[in-house]
Structure formats: C-alpha cells, structure tokens
Amino acid sequence: MSVVESGKNRAPIVLVIFFLVQLLSMSWYGRTKDGRPNLLLSWVLTAVYPVQKAGGGVGSIASGIWGGYIDLRGAKEENIKLRAENDQLRQDLFKVKEELAANHRAANILDLQESLPYKSVAAKVIARSGNEFFNKIIIDKGRLAGIKLHQPVITPAGIVGRVVGLGPFAAQVQLLTDNYAGVGGQLSESRAYGEVKGVGKVFCEMRNVSGLEAVKEGEAIITTGLDGIYPKGLLVGYVQEVGLGSGAKSHRIVVRPAAGLDGLEQVLVLELSEQDLQIDETIK
Amino acid sequence: MQIVKIVIAIIFFVGLQGLLSNYVREFQRLDITLILVVYLSLKRNPMQGTIVGALAGYAYDLLSGVGLLGASSFTKTLIGFTVATFNVRFAIDNKLTRLIVIVIASIVNVTLFIGLHYVFNSLPEDLHLRDIVKLTAWQAAGNLIIGFFLFPIFDRIFVQDSYSASTRTGSW
Numbered sequence: 001m002s003v004v005e006s007g008k009n010r011a012p013i014v015l016v017i018f019f020l021v022q023l024l025s026m027s028w029y030g031r032t033k034d035g036r037p038n039l040l041l042s043w044v045l046t047a048v049y050p051v052q053k054a055g056g057g058v059g060s061i062a063s064g065i066w067g068g069y070i071d072l073r074g075a076k077e078e079n080i081k082l083r084a085e086n087d088q089l090r091q092d093l094f095k096v097k098e099e100l101a102a103n104h105r106a107a108n109i110l111d112l113q114e115s116l117p118y119k120s121v122a123a124k125v126i127a128r129s130g131n132e133f134f135n136k137i138i139i140d141k142g143r144l145a146g147i148k149l150h151q152p153v154i155t156p157a158g159i160v161g162r163v164v165g166l167g168p169f170a171a172q173v174q175l176l177t178d179n180y181a182g183v184g185g186q187l188s189e190s191r192a193y194g195e196v197k198g199v200g201k202v203f204c205e206m207r208n209v210s211g212l213e214a215v216k217e218g219e220a221i222i223t224t225g226l227d228g229i230y231p232k233g234l235l236v237g238y239v240q241e242v243g244l245g246s247g248a249k250s251h252r253i254v255v256r257p258a259a260g261l262d263g264l265e266q267v268l269v270l271e272l273s274e275q276d277l278q279i280d281e282t283i284k
Numbered sequence: 285m286q287i288v289k290i291v292i293a294i295i296f297f298v299g300l301q302g303l304l305s306n307y308v309r310e311f312q313r314l315d316i317t318l319i320l321v322v323y324l325s326l327k328r329n330p331m332q333g334t335i336v337g338a339l340a341g342y343a344y345d346l347l348s349g350v351g352l353l354g355a356s357s358f359t360k361t362l363i364g365f366t367v368a369t370f371n372v373r374f375a376i377d378n379k380l381t382r383l384i385v386i387v388i389a390s391i392v393n394v395t396l397f398i399g400l401h402y403v404f405n406s407l408p409e410d411l412h413l414r415d416i417v418k419l420t421a422w423q424a425a426g427n428l429i430i431g432f433f434l435f436p437i438f439d440r441i442f443v444q445d446s447y448s449a450s451t452r453t454g455s456w
Contacts (some may be wrong), residue, residue: 010331011330011331011333011334011365011368011369012330012365014328014331014334014335015334015361015365016336016361018338018357018358018361019361019362020360021354021360022354022355022357022358023336023354023358024354025353025354025357026352026353026354026355026358026400026404027404028353029352029353029354040342040346041346041347043348044298044343044347045347047295047299047343048295048298048299048302048343048347049299050299051295051296051299051300051303052299052302052303055299055300055303055403056303061428082376125306126303126306127299127302127303127305127306127347128302128305128306128312129302129305129312129347129348129349129350130298130302130305130311130312130315130317130344130348131302131350132309132312132313132419133311133350133351133408133411134348134349134350134351134408135409136348136349137306138302138347164349165346165349172347174349178349179351179408179409180351199408199410200408200409200410200411201408201410262309264418
C-alpha cells in the first residue's frame with residue numbers, strides 16, 4: 001500500500017480525532033465562557049505578531065490612500081492637470097492632517113498617562129477580531145511590557161475593555177461591546193447602579209436599573225469600581241436611548257461607549273494594584 | 285519544505301485577517317484563512333486538508349476571540365477533509381470549479397460556524413436571521429473575488445505539488 005493510500009485511509013481516523021478534540025474544546029469553553037487557553041493563545045499571538053506589527057505601517061499608508069480616493073471621488077469632471085495637482089495637494093494635506101492627528105492622539109494619551117493616579121502602559125492597536133460578531137482587538141504590548149490578564153484598557157475618552165489574552169509582545173483585549181463583556185456602571189445624575197453589558201453590536205446595554213429611576217438620554221455612565229476590574233469613576237459611555245420600565249420592570253437602556261471603539265488607534269493599559277481595586281467594606 | 289511553506293502561510297493569513305479587519309471593517313465578514321484551507325485541500329490529499337483545516341481554524345478561533353473555541357476549527361477541518369476527498373474522486377481543482385468550491389465552502393463555513401454557536405448557546409444575543417444571511421452572502425462573494433486573485437499566487441508559491449511531495453516524503 002502506497003503512502004498516499006495509507007494517508008487516505010488514515011485521514012478519516014485523524015478527522016474523527018480532531019472532531020472529538022474540537023467538541024471537547026467547545027463544550028469546555030461553552031461552559032466556562034471565561035479566559036482562553038493562555039499558552040496556546042500566547043503562541044499564536046507571538047507567531048502572528050511580526051505580520052500584524054509590520055503590516056500596521058503598510059495598513060496606515062493604504063488606509064490613507066483609500067481615504068484620499070474617497071475624498072477625490074467627486075472630482076471626475078475637472079481637467080486632468082488640475083485634478084493631478086489637486087490630487088497631490090490633497091494627499092499632502094491629508095498626510096499633514098494625519099500627522100497632526102497622530103501627534104494630537106499621542107499628546108492626549110501622554111496627558112492622560114500623566115494625570116492618572118495609576119501606572120499605565122501606552123499601546124497601539126495592531127489588529128482586530130477577524131469575525132464581526134466578536135469584538136476584540138490586539139495591542140502591540142504584552143507580558144514583557146508588564147501587562148497582566150484582566151487589566152483595564154482605556155483611552156482619554158473612556159474605557160475600552162480588559163486584557164483577556166497575553167503573549168510576550170502582544171495582548172488581546174476584549175472590547176466593552178463584546179458579547180461576553182460586562183462592567184459595573186452608575187448613572188452620573190440619578191446615581192443608580194446597573195450592569196453595562198456588550199451585545200456584540202456597536203452599542204451596549206445597561207441592565208438591572210430600576211424602572212422607578214429617572215434616566216435621561218445623554219446622561220453619562222461611570223464605572224462603579226465594584227466589579228473588581230475597573231477602578232471607580234471612569235467614563236463608560238452615554239445613554240443613547242431609554243426603553244422606560246415600570247415598578248416591576250427594569251429600564252432598557254442603550255449605551256453609546258464613550259471611547260470610539262470603531263476607530264481605536266492608541267490605548268492605555270492600567271497597571272492596577274490590589275489596593276487600587278479595594279472595595280469599601282460598607283459597600284461589601 | 286512544503287510543510288514549512290504551509291505553516292508560514294497559515295500564520296501569515298490568520299495574522300492578515302486581523303490586520304485587514306482593523307483597517308477595513310468589511311474584512312471581518314470575509315474569511316481569507318478559508319481560501320487558503322480550500323486551496324491546500326484541493327491537492328488530493330485528505331490528510332493535508334484535514335490537518336490544515338484544523339490548525340488554521342484553531343489559530344483563527346484563538347486570534348479572533350470567537351465565542352466558541354474550536355468552532356471554526358471544526359468547520360474548517362470538515363471543509364478541508366470533504367474538499368480533498370471530493371477532489372480525489374471528481375477532480376474539482378481546475379481554475380473554474382475551484383472558484384465554485386470557494387463559494388460553497390464559504391456558505392458551509394458560515395452556516396456551520398453559526399450553527400455550532402447556536403447549539404452551544406453561544407450566539408450573540410441580538411443576532412437576527414438577516415444578519416446571518418448578509419454575512420453568508422458577503423463571505424461567499426468576498427471570498428470568491430479574493431480567491432480569484434489569490435489562487436494564481438498560491439499556484440506560484442506552492443509550485444511543488446503537495447500530492448507528489450507527500451508521496452515522496454511520506455509526510456501527511
């Protein structure tokens with residue numbers, strides 16, 4: 001029997017073995033829904049890091065060219081010479097604007113880093129989940145930069161999420177909008193507590209807020225500090241829409257995350273200590 | 285050498301999927317790793333198709349942070365094995381039929397992936413049938429277009445037929 005013949009015969013056996021391993025993996029993960037096999041994830045993050053880190057620069061240029069193209073779509077009827085000049089000028093302007101915006105973002109991150117009472121690590125977003133139903137990003141700093149699992153990630157605008165996977169050079173961050181993400185939230189005016197939960201879409205939902213509380217559209221939501229991950233008082237988002245509840249039914253509150261999660265470029269990972277997250281005994 | 289190329293290609297494409305999704309959100313609806321799995325499965329070697337599908341799927345699951353670890357691996361393993369087995373019997377690896385295979389594989393990929401999440405109660409809460417249909421259509425069309433351009437490149441990269449390579453080396 002040739003090698004290929006024996007390979008063909010062995011393939012169904014290998015298939016069945018893989019299926020069993022995958023079903024076990026799915027059953028285990030379906031039950032726990034918490035954490036990933038960190039060793040495997042660490043290997044994969046490390047393996048793809050050079051591709052994503054190197055690709056980031058190329059991606060920015062391509063993104064700039066695409067943006068330039070979008071800007072120029074309406075210029076078809078202009079004569080060729082003017083259009084070429086216009087093209088060049090716009091590209092130059094775009095580059096300058098991009099550089100200014102990048103400087104501004106970096107300055108914002110630095111300002112925030114200096115103003116925070118916690119130690120923090122600044123990181124760039126280098127990749128995003130390849131599936132639209134799950135909201136995770138990958139940042140270019142990992143264990144070697146001092147990042148640990150479950151540390152909160154923020155921007156000057158508000159909280160982003162928490163670290164759920166770690167490699168030596170990169171880390172995976174679960175965004176607030178992910179289906180499995182949740183954060184303790186407090187309405188800034190009514191002071192009512194609730195749980196801000198991701199639903200796998202652009203917006204989140206705030207749950208378990210009594211229907212008797214007065215909630216206004218546009219009201220800010222801040223972290224409670226009770227979930228053991230995010231320190232108290234960070235901005236989570238704003239009330240986008242309220243489905244009014246009643247005495248027996250909670251409000252249905254749609255929340256717009258304050259940090260623009262769609263266009264994230266730079267973030268801060270907070271290096272919190274146990275003391276930073278200590279909850280007041282009276283609240284416990 | 286062929287195995288090294290395949291491993292590098294899997295790492296590259298899984299990384300590329302996340303990288304492109306960061307800049308162009310529409311890439312989240314496509315699955316360029318699947319294109320690689322289909323191409324490598326069209327080499328009349330069910331063992332290669334099965335292993336490539338399992339590894340690429342697992343790497344995709346981990347890196348994309350999907351709700352059910354192993355779902356994409358299960359889907360791609362099945363696709364890899366089936367495509368390779370079909371190709372042994374029906375020769376579906378010519379330039380036209382392999383594009384049709386990509387479309388069918390994409391539809392199976394989304395349906396099975398979502399189906400597994402449904403069975404294990406891990407679907408996003410606010411997911412409607414129209415979202416799934418839209419994703420399926422996007423993935424089938426997008427993978428077809430990208431596959432059309434990628435397959436000739438793969439033909440040059442994987443120039444040594446893995447079927448004959450495995451025959452000689454006894455690997456996979």
